[in-house]
Amino acid sequence: MQGAIDSTPVVTGHEVAAHEEHQDLRVLGLITFLASEFLMFAGFFAVFLVFRGSHVQWPPEETEVELLLPAVNTLILVSSSWVINLGTKAIKKNDLAGMRKWFGITAAMGAIFLAGQVYEYMNLGYGLKTNLFSNCFYLTTGFHGAHVFIGLLLILGVLWRSRRANHYTDITHTGPEMAEIYWHFVDVVWIVLFSLIYLLTLI
Amino acid sequence: MAQADVSIKPTELQGGHGHPDKWKWYDYFTFNVDHKVIGIQYLVTSFLFYLVGGFMAVLMRTELATPNSDFLSPELYNAFLTNHGTIMIFLWIVPAAIGGFGNYLIPLMIGARDMAFPKLNAIAFWLNPPAGAVLAASFFLGGGAQSGWTSYPPLSEITANLPQTLWCVALIMVGTSSILGSVNFLVTIWKMRVPSMAWDQMPLFCWAMVATSVLALFATPVLAAAMVLLLFDINFGTSFFKPDAGGNVVVYQHLFWFYSHPAVYLMILPIFGIMSEVIPVHARKPIFGYKAIAYSSLTICLVGLFVWVHHMFTSGTAPWMRIFFTISTLIVAVPTGIKIFSWVATLWGGKIRYTTAMLFAVGLLSMFVFGGLSGVTLGAAPFDIHVHDTYYVVGHFHYVLYGGSVFGIYSGIYHWFPKITGRMLNETLGKVHFVLTFIGTILTFTPMHNLGMQGMPRRVAMYDPQFAHLNQLVTVGAYILAVSVIPFYFNVIWSWMKGKEAGPNPWNAMTMEWTTDSPPIIENWEVLPVLTHGPYAYGMERADEVGPAGEPLPTSRP
Numbered sequence: 001m002q003g004a005i006d007s008t009p010v011v012t013g014h015e016v017a018a019h020e021e022h023q024d025l026r027v028l029g030l031i032t033f034l035a036s037e038f039l040m041f042a043g044f045f046a047v048f049l050v051f052r053g054s055h056v057q058w059p060p061e062e063t064e065v066e067l068l069l070p071a072v073n074t075l076i077l078v079s080s081s082w083v084i085n086l087g088t089k090a091i092k093k094n095d096l097a098g099m100r101k102w103f104g105i106t107a108a109m110g111a112i113f114l115a116g117q118v119y120e121y122m123n124l125g126y127g128l129k130t131n132l133f134s135n136c137f138y139l140t141t142g143f144h145g146a147h148v149f150i151g152l153l154l155i156l157g158v159l160w161r162s163r164r165a166n167h168y169t170d171i172t173h174t175g176p177e178m179a180e181i182y183w184h185f186v187d188v189v190w191i192v193l194f195s196l197i198y199l200l201t202l203i
Numbered sequence: 204m205a206q207a208d209v210s211i212k213p214t215e216l217q218g219g220h221g222h223p224d225k226w227k228w229y230d231y232f233t234f235n236v237d238h239k240v241i242g243i244q245y246l247v248t249s250f251l252f253y254l255v256g257g258f259m260a261v262l263m264r265t266e267l268a269t270p271n272s273d274f275l276s277p278e279l280y281n282a283f284l285t286n287h288g289t290i291m292i293f294l295w296i297v298p299a300a301i302g303g304f305g306n307y308l309i310p311l312m313i314g315a316r317d318m319a320f321p322k323l324n325a326i327a328f329w330l331n332p333p334a335g336a337v338l339a340a341s342f343f344l345g346g347g348a349q350s351g352w353t354s355y356p357p358l359s360e361i362t363a364n365l366p367q368t369l370w371c372v373a374l375i376m377v378g379t380s381s382i383l384g385s386v387n388f389l390v391t392i393w394k395m396r397v398p399s400m401a402w403d404q405m406p407l408f409c410w411a412m413v414a415t416s417v418l419a420l421f422a423t424p425v426l427a428a429a430m431v432l433l434l435f436d437i438n439f440g441t442s443f444f445k446p447d448a449g450g451n452v453v454v455y456q457h458l459f460w461f462y463s464h465p466a467v468y469l470m471i472l473p474i475f476g477i478m479s480e481v482i483p484v485h486a487r488k489p490i491f492g493y494k495a496i497a498y499s500s501l502t503i504c505l506v507g508l509f510v511w512v513h514h515m516f517t518s519g520t521a522p523w524m525r526i527f528f529t530i531s532t533l534i535v536a537v538p539t540g541i542k543i544f545s546w547v548a549t550l551w552g553g554k555i556r557y558t559t560a561m562l563f564a565v566g567l568l569s570m571f572v573f574g575g576l577s578g579v580t581l582g583a584a585p586f587d588i589h590v591h592d593t594y595y596v597v598g599h600f601h602y603v604l605y606g607g608s609v610f611g612i613y614s615g616i617y618h619w620f621p622k623i624t625g626r627m628l629n630e631t632l633g634k635v636h637f638v639l640t641f642i643g644t645i646l647t648f649t650p651m652h653n654l655g656m657q658g659m660p661r662r663v664a665m666y667d668p669q670f671a672h673l674n675q676l677v678t679v680g681a682y683i684l685a686v687s688v689i690p691f692y693f694n695v696i697w698s699w700m701k702g703k704e705a706g707p708n709p710w711n712a713m714t715m716e717w718t719t720d721s722p723p724i725i726e727n728w729e730v731l732p733v734l735t736h737g738p739y740a741y742g743m744e745r746a747d748e749v750g751p752a753g754e755p756l757p758t759s760r761p
Binding site for chain 1: 319320323382383385386387389390393394395420421422423424425427428429431432435439440441442443448449450451454457458461
């Protein structure tokens with residue numbers, strides 16, 4: 001791997017500058033977009049809170065929220081945010097193998113999270129249409145799950161592209177960086193979601 | 204720094220030096236990443252949708268010429284009023300003012316070769332025509348959505364389910380387009396200004412676009428959330444907005460207006476930007492109060508996010524909320540007033556050139572003051588409760604949207620057409636267009652206020668015969684407006700082919716877009732310009748001399 005890097009043509013200063021400039025902008029664009037995306041979830045959360053506040057019994061009696069599995073899932077997703085960070089740290093030190101290892105672990109953790117979510121859906125005593133709580137439950141967790149899935153695709157995309165020699169180096173690592181930012185976003189949304197929809201039922 | 208970020212790769216261009224002189228006509232029908240092509244695509248498609256929406260309005264006014272329902276079926280009338288509003292807002296004013304002028308002008312004004320994300324930009328545009336096609340399809344698959352552009356449940360959930368679903372899909376598409384566009388504008392203005400241009404040397408149009416983009420970024424996703432919930436209610440058996448199953452219709456109104464009130468600022472802030480460009484050029488004077496105008500845009504953006512409940516004073520809103528939102532609504536009049544007074548002060552003592560662009564700008568000033576004042580009256584809860592859902596509201600928002608946004612778009616077209624096409628528009632035809640538009644606007648939208656005060660409800664195909672005379676006046680006005688677009692469209696098409704050559708700077712304007720050829724070459728400049736003077740340094744030494752070279756001149760800032 002090291003040899004492959006050495007054999008690449010010399011990158012001129014101008015090209016490096018151009019590339020770095022572009023990198024910054026793409027990361028900035030993603031963050032701006034995610035700020036907007038977060039507001040969509042905020043809309044869903046606001047609706048949930050209004051319903052919670054305006055109903056005496058919330059969630060309704062027959063609707064039991066399962067807590068153990070989602071709690072384990074939360075642990076997995078939150079720690080995966082730390083794992084993916086190790087991956088980008090590795091590529092910033094030009095450690096491609098390290099990046100691939102940590103990104104692979106993150107992808108596996110994301111897949112376990114999604115599988116856990118699907119397992120939870122299949123074993124709950126209520127469906128999307130059962131009542132207002134279940135409407136909110138499936139809509140928000142489903143939308144979040146879709147975002148986890150997109151994040152997973154991004155990570156897999158980074159892994160796929162990293163097969164090409166020198167695609168990601170200590171200078172050019174916008175792809176992994178963006179995947180990481182997106183993954184953190186998915187994580188933060190989940191923490192809010194978990195607090196609102198799961199933990200608040202304990203109170 | 205910024206000019207290193209050339210976003211069009213040389214390999215994507217044909218011809219010598221990788222620089223073809225200009226795009227061919229068919230390039231405008233393809234997925235093209237040049238910001239100028241995208242700007243023209245936005246403008247041309249939105250002007251086509253303007254005709255569609257206007258045609259619906261004319262048919263509705265024909266129906267309303269008599270108190271009875273004798274021209275359109277009530278269902279068709281409902282479908283027209285729903286889609287007239289939707290098309291005029293989401294496929295005409297928003298894409299023309301933001302997508303069209305924003306994409307075309309921002310890189311040229313800040314000395315960039317393209318937007319920050321050209322491909323994203325093209326994707327954002329290409330979401331618009333399919334959205335229009337989806338709306339058109341909704342007419343053939345069940346007669347069009349019936350519940351008004353606000354689509355309040357329960358009406359939107361019990362009428363015309365398939366068309367309503369398509370309507371939601373179309374709105375999600377244009378909303379996504381708007382968000383992607385805003386990301387692009389913000390990053391471009393933030394990072395891609397020519398190195399010599401500081402924030403307070405930017406043309407005011409760019410400031411307006413910053414405010415617009417922030418608003419679109421924070422408000423549009425909430426509309427998307429509302430659309431998703433409505434889609435689920437209609438198609439997947441959820442009950443978010445079904446009161447009989449514990450849902451709440453007012454929640455929809457909150458989500459909807461959290462977007463749709465800022466949306467009116469989305470439609471007017473870019474227009475304020477156009478005003479701030481057109482007035483100094485044609486009054487030959489530095490803009491009065493550069494910073495006041497720039498910061499008042501940001502203030503409108505900020506305060507505008509906290510006024511939405513004034514659309515819901517009659518929705519069982521709690522008294523404390525009525526008071527809070529009355530106050531916040533009236534506060535918006537302050538930054539708006541700052542702008543109006545700054546423009547008047549700019550005109551004061553200027554060497555005014557009565558070009559068509561200037562006529563529309565001054566026309567806008569008077570129209571917008573009128574529409575703004577009726578807006579202040581509507582913002583006050585005690586008055587609003589009486590005229591809510593009457594023609595007074597229709598009169599008010601048409602005054603600000605037609606007398607404001609549409610006048611502004613016209614003004615911008617007359618001003619930048621020479622830059623966009625390299626040819627001048629015919630001024631005589633332009634003045635005919637202006638006079639017809641001005642008279643038509645007053646005749647159409649002023650009597651609506653009287654009708655509303657007398658109690659005529661909006662969104663009805665039939666009305667009490669006592670309202671007939673004023674309604675006939677409105678209908679005549681609407682016909683005049685319909686006629687008024689004929690000289691304009693003719694002028695644009697004819698001048699685009701045969702108009703007088705414009706040269707790079709026909710107005711002797713000082714902003715950066717006038718330092719390049721008309722139309723600008725691909726990638727905008729051979730060598731990026733250096734900022735030598737502020738954007739509005741009129742009447743000062745060497746004011747008429749605009750070029751990339753030269754010593755720094757005094758800026759317009761006081």
